[in-house]
Structures are given as C-alpha cells and as structure tokens.
Amino acid sequence: MSQRTSHGAASGPKILDGKTLSRAVARTVTAHVTTLSSKINRAPGLAVILVGENPASKTYVASKHRFAKECGLETFDSHLPASVTREELAAVIEGYNHNDKVDGILLQLPLPAPLDGSEFVRMIAPEKDADGLHPANQGLLLQGAPAPRPCTPLGVMTMLDLAMSDITLGETTTLADLPRASLAGKSAVVIGRSQLVGKPMGFLLLERNATVTFAHSKTTDLPGVCRAADIVVAAVGVPRLVKRDWVKPGAIVLDVGINRLPDGKLCGDVDYDDVAPVASAITPVPGGVGPMTVAMLISNTVSNCARRNGVVL
Ligand code: NAP
Numbered sequence: 001m002s003q004r005t006s007h008g009a010a011s012g013p014k015i016l017d018g019k020t021l022s023r024a025v026a027r028t029v030t031a032h033v034t035t036l037s038s039k040i041n042r043a044p045g046l047a048v049i050l051v052g053e054n055p056a057s058k059t060y061v062a063s064k065h066r067f068a069k070e071c072g073l074e075t076f077d078s079h080l081p082a083s084v085t086r087e088e089l090a091a092v093i094e095g096y097n098h099n100d101k102v103d104g105i106l107l108q109l110p111l112p113a114p115l116d117g118s119e120f121v122r123m124i125a126p127e128k129d130a131d132g133l134h135p136a137n138q139g140l141l142l143q144g145a146p147a148p149r150p151c152t153p154l155g156v157m158t159m160l161d162l163a164m165s166d167i168t169l170g171e172t173t174t175l176a177d178l179p180r181a182s183l184a185g186k187s188a189v190v191i192g193r194s195q196l197v198g199k200p201m202g203f204l205l206l207e208r209n210a211t212v213t214f215a216h217s218k219t220t221d222l223p224g225v226c227r228a229a230d231i232v233v234a235a236v237g238v239p240r241l242v243k244r245d246w247v248k249p250g251a252i253v254l255d256v257g258i259n260r261l262p263d264g265k266l267c268g269d270v271d272y273d274d275v276a277p278v279a280s281a282i283t284p285v286p287g288g289v290g291p292m293t294v295a296m297l298i299s300n301t302v303s304n305c306a307r308r309n310g311v312v313l
Helices: 018-040 055-070 086-098 117-121 135-143 151-163 198-207 222-227 272-278 289-308
Strands: 045-051 074-080 104-107 187-191 211-215 231-234 252-255
Touching: 018 055, 018 151, 018 289, 045 055, 045 086, 045 289, 055 074, 055 289, 074 086, 086 104, 086 117, 104 117, 104 289, 135 198, 151 198, 151 252, 151 289, 187 198, 187 222, 198 211, 198 231, 211 222
Parallel strands: 045 074, 045 104, 187 211, 187 231, 231 252
Antiparallel strands: none
C-alpha cells in the first residue's frame, strides 16, 4: 500500500489497492467457509452460468471461479452456447434453484442477443442471488433489510472503509480489522444511476448516513456538483471524465469505470494522474474496484449459505 495522508496533496493520496484488499476479504470468507462447512457438513456452493464466448465475460467468470475455489467453495459450472434457447437457459437456472448444494447463482452478464439478462436474473431464487441484482433483493436494499447487496457497490463500500481507516493492509489482515466508516455528515456524489452500480451505490452510502447526490447525463454543472462532495463515486463508462478541478481537495475518489482505450489499455472514469494529487484517497484502474467486485460475489454466496441455514457468522 502507498503512504497515507488525510489531506492528499503533500505526501500523495492513499492508493486503494483492490487486489490487496480482496486478499483480506478472501481470508475472512475462507474462515467463514470453514465454520459453515463444520456446521452444515458441506461447503457453500457457487453455480456459474456463462452463455456464449464473450472474451471479457470468460475472463470475469474465470476469476470468480478461481476466487471461489481458493476460499474453499464448491463450484458448479454451466457454459452454454450463444445459441441456447430461452427454455434451455431457464431450465439450467431452475435446476440450480432446486439444487440444495448451491447457495449462490451467478449469471454472467451481458447475455448474447436476443436473450434479455434482466428476464433471467428474475428467474434466480432471490435467496441464491449472488450478484444482489434480483428485484426482490434490490427492494430489500431500499428497505434496509438483510439481503445480498450488489457486488460492485459493496466492494466500493469496503474500499471506503479502507480509505477512512488508519490500518495498513498486511498478510494477515481480515475484514474484522477494518472498522466500518461512519459517513454521518459526509456528502457523496454518485455519477451514474444504473441498476447495476449507481442506484444501489447511492443507497449503500445513504444506509451509512452520507448525504447523497445522484448525478447522470442530464445533470447540469456536473463539475460543480462533484466539487461539493467529500466522496466521489464514478460509475459512468466515459474514459477519464472526472478531472482535477471537479474534485474538492482531500476528497475520496472511487472509480468504478472500466474502459478499454483504442490502444487496448484499460482506464477508469477518473483522470487518475490529474486527480490523484488533490484526492486524499483514490482507486486505481485496473486493480481497484474490479477485484473487489469478484471478492464480494464470493462473500455474498457464503452469506447466502449462512442465511439459508440459519447460521450466524
Ligand atoms: P451504464 O448502465 O451504462 O450507466 C452509466 C451511467 O452513467 C448512466 O446513469 C448515465 O446517465 C451516466 N452517464 C453517461 N454518460 C455521462 C456523462 N457524460 N455525464 C454524467 N453521467 C453520464 O453503466 P454501468 O453498468 O453502471 O457501468 C458504469 C461503468 O462501470 C462502466 O465503465 C462499466 O464497465 C463499469 N463497471 C465496472 C465494474 C467493476 O467491477 N469495476 C462493475 C460494473 C460496471 P443516464 O442514466 O442519464 O443515461
């Protein structure tokens, strides 16, 4: 991890390293898997459904699979051809809904046309929703009730905990070492209002008592809106949109965006080199929010397993 300063500028921002933080999640999840396995006589199970040959989807699925295995989960795989019919895909989901060894179902999105991802997400049993995207679980999020939360926003919240703590991540750090940040009195702006990231992100921030503004493509004076915030979350899909003069000195900047540039390199929605000098903490892209999304999917699956079996972790 990089050096930390609470003010940015002088000695540089705290770099929020998602890869290292995801190791802390893995240690916590592995311990929970051990506890659960001894109580229910099986490991928590994750079913991964991939449709078609989209290279990015294949990479994401492989990393989710690897993380699950590392933490001791049992995994189930269905790799279906892009030509799969609606009925065939529905039958695979239904099979996992009724398989008692499966606690989390991941349907990798996007699905190839003409399949509509949201239709199939709705077919997943809400208590087995690993991504936290089922409408029932999004409703429970609005109500503040226990349910799987969307993975990317959940990962961002853990990065925010890291940003606001004084701990240095080490080889034995677990999530138990990371205090939950209080956001009372803090203002946060979320740029983006998608079902996947922006909206649930805003509600997780609100749940922690932040004063939240949602910004989007119809927002006027986006730089001014961002400049008023203590916490900026960018989930837009526009390369390097957020510039230095959009960010209040000392603000925490969390970049969800993953954009591929014409030269093949990845970048975020934040102009990292421009913004880092004024931020107190910032996520890099790649290596920031991305690894945390994977970690939270596995964490959600283990939490689903505990909830389904009445085990308190
Ligand atoms: P999305 O569904 O396309 O939503 C983008 C949002 O950004 C929309 O709400 C849109 O506003 C807003 N927007 C677009 N252009 C804008 C502009 N110029 N100014 C202000 N707002 C603007 O995208 P998403 O699924 O939320 O994903 C956003 C980004 O995060 C993408 O780069 C995606 O690849 C990345 N992502 C990363 C992870 C991860 O694990 N790190 C996970 C998921 C997504 P309107 O609603 O007004 O159209």
